[in-house]
Amino acid sequence: MKEARRWGLFKTSAFRMSMGYTLLVTLAVCVTLGSTYLLTQSIIQGDVDLILDAELKSLENQYVRSGIPGVTDEINLRIDSWGRIGAVYMLAGPKFERLAGNITNWPFDGGPAEPWPEFRIESIEPGQRSVHPVRAAVRKLPNGDWLLVGTDMSQDRRYARTFQVATLWGIGLSILAAAIAGFSFSFRLARRVGDVTDTCVRIMSGEEGHRLPVTGTSDEFDALAASVNRVLDRLEEQTRTLRATFDSVAHDLRAPLHRLRTRMDAVLRLPTLEPGIREPVESALREVDRLQRTLATLLQIALAESGAALASPAPVDIGELADELVELFEPVARERGLTLTGHPDHGVIVQGNRQLLAQLITNLLENALKYVPPGGRIEVAVKRLGERAHLVISDNGPGMSAEERQRAGQPFARVGHRSGIEGSGLGLSLVAAIARLHRARLTLESNDPGLRAVVSLPGSVARLPSDSPAKTAPALFAGGTEQASGRGR
């Protein structure tokens, strides 16, 4: 569960937002550092070019003043004494033969096309051979000789490379920092939202008294938690009120019904009762009983709809329960010319109320018994599907239209064209209500032909029947005189 939530982190909007944020930061850092790098590079290049240009100009002036010998002298002077570090000079004849300078031969094929040609030289300092990149400027002198002024760029290139490495490190570290910040931010956010979700799920499943955690930092989450908690307080209050209302409605309606019934019973026991009166009184009594059943069902449905929790859930072997009920209803089905078969898996345990689940299965079975014409088939199956238990009751009767299936779970939505068949119209609503109480999904599907009701119950746990309390749980309900013996002694 915890693991699943951690992986679920990647799906949270907080995570996606912080991912986007990280990308944005990365982009910004790349642009900033990248442009700084490029700008620095071009400034360095520009400086070099200016120097080269100035030197070329001064050598050209020298040529104008004192011709080739002047230039040669000047070049030799600069090489020997006060020249720049890493300066490269060459004076070559029209056929690029060396006349003067500190490189051995002309580095290009003829006159270079680009304004700032680059080439490599091998340095001939003693004891050490190294290759240096050189950037140069070339002029053709009026007499057809070639003049080259260059500068050793290795210093600058080293500097540039260092800068490059630093830039890359900078970008990398920024991304890492942004990613860590984003991840921890989204993790914290996801955890707090996850806490809220967990608590809400608990409350939805009917665990009362749960509230969202308030950290006391008075941040927006605390504000949210406080509001949600107020809503929950109010809901619980309403549920309590509703429950009290049900109890008093139940009491206030049942008491007069009870009085009515008791009196009619007394009339039936009169020794002087005329035979013509017995029948109508008995028929009225049946109406009272039906009214009472409807009332009981309505209260049960209303209670389930109110979101009240299942008060005393216990492990129930739903397969065994289905089996028992199939066996119980089989003779009834046979009497109506129907075939009722069950093939439930045993040991499919759900948390629930055995009586209510029995009523759910009974209502679905009776629904089928009522509508499937003689010769038809009713099947009951219980299967474990992953974490859930599936109870399937299918028949090959007339079925329901899609619209009817949609409406069937709503109270009093008795299917129109079958109104000749007796029923309160609450059977399926009670099924839906009991399913809801058990956090189960009820789906009515077409069985082609017929109807298939699927109840998907959560929390199916495989357990050996021997250590399952399911067998002992029904004793709690045993109002029957047999099981009750031995109690209260």
Added chain:
Amino acid sequence: MHILLIEDDTEAARVLVKGLRESGYAVDHAADGREGLARALSSKFDLIVTDRMLPHVDGLAIIQQLRRARLATPVLVLSALGTVDDRIRGLKAGGDDYLTKPFAFAELLARVEALLRRRSSAVEATVLRVADLEFDLLARKVTRGAEEIELTAREQKLLEFLMRREGQVVTRTMLLEGVWDLHFDPQSNLVDVHISRLRQAIDRGAERPLIHTVRGSGYVLREEDD
């Protein structure tokens, strides 16, 4: 047999008291919880029938007080609260049976009878006998006269329930609760179908049928003189 009825609905109580007296019981009536508890603790009753919601002291509290005073008098709880949870709470509190209002008087009478009889026949028998019908509980064998009768486990359970209450009216609700552990009313004629199958098995061709229908109440298993 002396019954204490604790019920604040005096109109309903009057009719119940009258009905129970007509059925041969001595009945005292208490109209609220305090009076009911005082009476229940002071004199000896064979059975207490109490409403669940009462003024002053509620029905379940009365049972708890009784049990604390080590009185094992059987208690039948009447209640207008009919959900499964209410029933569980009622029985957990020490009630012996639980009846939801409104109920048929015949239902109440059958349960009163069952609770009173239970006290007198606590001995565990291994063979049940009614006329020439015999049920060997250890061998799980049923015979009628010389003939052995094949019954399913469920049919045996139904038969055992009826035989243990020989001569006593058993309502459909009592059968649903006691035999099949169903605490709600199925709409179909479940009980009747199963009784009629059991009848087929044990009474078919018999000169004297043992299972009888009691109009308006339920069934009874007994040997009847013609």
